[in-house]
Amino acid sequence: MMFALSKAEIAQLDSVVYTLTRDLEVLYELADRLIPDQRGYQALYTANQMINTIISGDDSGAVVLAKQYFSKGNGTRCHTLAAIGNCHIDSAWLWPFSETKRKVARSFASQLKIMEDYPEHIFVASQAQQWAWCKEYFSELFDRVKLQVAAGKFLPVGSTWTEMDGNIPSGESFIRQFFFGQKFYQTEFGVTCKEFWLPDTFGYSAQIPALMRHMGLQRFLTQKMSWSLINKFPHHNFIWEGLDGSTVLAHFPPGDSYHMFLTVEEALWTQQNLRDKGRSSVSAFLFGYGDGGGGPTQDMLERRQRLANTDGCPKIQMMTPDDLFTQLESEQHNFCRWVGELFLELHNGTYTTQAAMKKLCRQAEFAIRDAELLLSFAVAFLGPSAAATLLQQSMLELEVAWKKVLLNQFHDVLPGSGIGIIYPQAEQYYTEALTTASDISNLAIDAIFGASGTTSPAVINSLQWPREEVIKTIEGAEEYMLVSAPPVGYSFLTPITPSTPVSINEVDGVFILDNGLVHAEINSLGLLVSLKVTGDGRDVFKKEDSTQLSGNQIIIYDDEPLYWDAWDIMDYHLETPKVVNDLNSGFNLTPVSIVESGPLIAKLSWGVDLGSSSTFSQDIELSASSPILTFNNTVTWHEDHKVLKAVFDTNVQSSKANFDIQFGHLERPTHMNTSWDSARYEVCGHKWADISEPEWGFTIFNDSKYGWMARGQQLSLSLLRSPKAPDYFADMKDHAFKYGVMPHTGKMP
Secondary structure (H helix, E strand, C coil): CCCCCCCCCCCCCCHHHHHHHHHHHHHHHHHHHHCCCHHHHHHHHHHHHHHHHHHCCCHHHHHHHHHHHHCCCCCCCCCEEEEEECCCECCCCCCCHHHHHHHHHHHHHHHHHHHHHCCCCCEEECCHHHHHHHHHHCHHHHHHHHHHHHCCCEEECCCCCCCECCCCCCHHHHHHHHHHHHHHHHHHHCCCCCEEECCCCCCECCCHHHHHHHCCCCEEECCHHHHCCCCCCCCCEEEEECCCCCEEEEECCCCCCCCECCCHHHHHHHHHHCCCECCECEEEEEECECEECCECCHHHHHHHHHCCCCCCCCEEEECCHHHHHHHHHHHHHHCEEEECCECCCCCHHHHCCCHHHHHHHHHHHHHHHHHHHHHHHHHHHCCHHHHHHHHHHHHHHHHHHHHHHHHHCECCCCCCCCCCCHHHHHHHHHHHHHHHHHHHHHHHHHHHHHHHCCCCCEEEECCCCCEEEEEECCCCCCCEEEEEECCCEEEECCCCCCCCCCEEEEECCEEEEECCCEEEEECCCCCEEEEEECCCCCCCCECCCCCECCECEEEEEECCCCCCCCCCCCHHHHHCCEECCCCCCCCCEEEEEEEEECCCEEEEEEEEECCCCCEEEEEEEEECCCCCEEEEEEEECCCCCEEEEEEEECCCCCCEEEEEECCEEEEEECCCCCHHHHCCCCEECCCEEEEEECCEEEEEEECCCCEEEEECCEEEEEEEECCCCCCCCCCCCEEEEEEEEEEEECCCC
């Protein structure tokens, strides 16, 4: 773009006039907010005197009047606001990573200038990735920043590589966020952060306290819970207890924001809004332009000076996060306790939007984990010199791969709430990380088998339990073999004869599949009408009173959020179900047909047109020796404000369901007894969810999905969404994913 410069002006700051405008601004706000209180009238009278003095030509006299007013201090019991400058730069959101690098430079440079003029200024910046960008692209600026870090004015906070999503990343990803973040701060500044600083993300896993304590952290700060749509969170200061009993001190700035501007209105609101009055004497007050960066300005620092100790307002003192949390820790015996997840009652569409981000994230987490495991085995097999060479080079490459994955876990990239331009680069980063993991895995495998002199084909099991599975012998061909491997080990490629071959029969339009472990019945529409452990009488979908339920209902709903398109899915979407594999639905459906009939694989196939340009096809498979019935799905998706789900109406009676999360599982209610329960209509889970009675139950697995619902006896998995903002073309493409179901006896496996 070309622009014509038509006018340029040079101005000189009149410091006296600037001071008076700031004085009058604050006095006006005090009068506006405090009247009819006497202190409001005092502010109004002082401002009136100043105006009269200015009109008479005595500007310096007006300055004296203002100083006299602001010199009258507050009471000793007045609440203190810990003013902490910040700029919370989204690593990508309505701009790509490349623009964020420039935002970092502009924001950091402006804060250095503010510190020159206001020596009391404290500024914090999280996300080690952004500090690393500053070092890489703006080295001179970074050197100047380091001087202020050493002076205790420009402070790294948060401990993590990026401000990641708080639900979707794996437990290992969380640990790596802390590890690489702290490593950078320790290497560059000799600083170890003492807090987890995550002001803006879309809910918080119940495992975060345990993960924090594992990394030596006991302080947590966020504010996003103030966005909950239904229930107001009851605390701003509390002890947060995780799944294993680990506890941390949690603080929510009661101003409910991380980009405040140090106005009287904000200060009074922060004090009024505090949910723990009487329990704490200090609260964080995070000021500065945020999201797009910028940070505090001169005007904000001027207002802070006037409100530092002004009667009628809380005290506003510059503090470091360490000062703030040290004072809170001295009062934490007063605080209440919250157990379990911090569930944000909004933005739960982010568990599903931009499906490719979720799938690539899951694949990369698994692939890097396997590469590291195989690498450790290879080092044990090799001699010292060869092991050191392989380890040194591989660890450097794996660190680069991890950092690409961690960057993509930023809380507007992985959740899918950014503009379209950011996702091609994010996919590239994931692809590069996957390539690195594959290359290192291959090097490690070559080292392992080369050291043993073995050339025979083998299968490797990287999991901690023995596995017996059907594999394809030739990729792309329909040739199968049943093989086994020990826990965290390998076995040579030796075919096994299944103890019970898979059988498939059709009776009156119902397809019956059985492998000695699972008995399943699927009708011609692809509905799962019977599922049980072979030999057990309890059926997931048939009741004793002959009531017929069904699973694998593919349902499409209207999806029109109130506020944030890519972010939100509202509960009223559940009022608009259209079951696509139903004869009365009006969808053009290709009925079920047999594709494979055993003895190792039984496979059915069916499909349906979802719209004029959207299609859904599904292969239903049961393999020998597997307790899981698998659904392989291929979807061409070009819908407008729709959400697609797989729904299972079960015969399992339970008041709670269990969901896989980082290093554990979480119980959530299946009922709507309270407003807190009803707000959990769309929740986050990882690889599986289970609904069980004491002695039997039903589990759903998936390879790349995170949005779930458990209501009554129904368990459902969200598959795809089609929001139109901020990315109009979000998920408008082809998708491949799978989920599986398993009946079980006994307690949840």
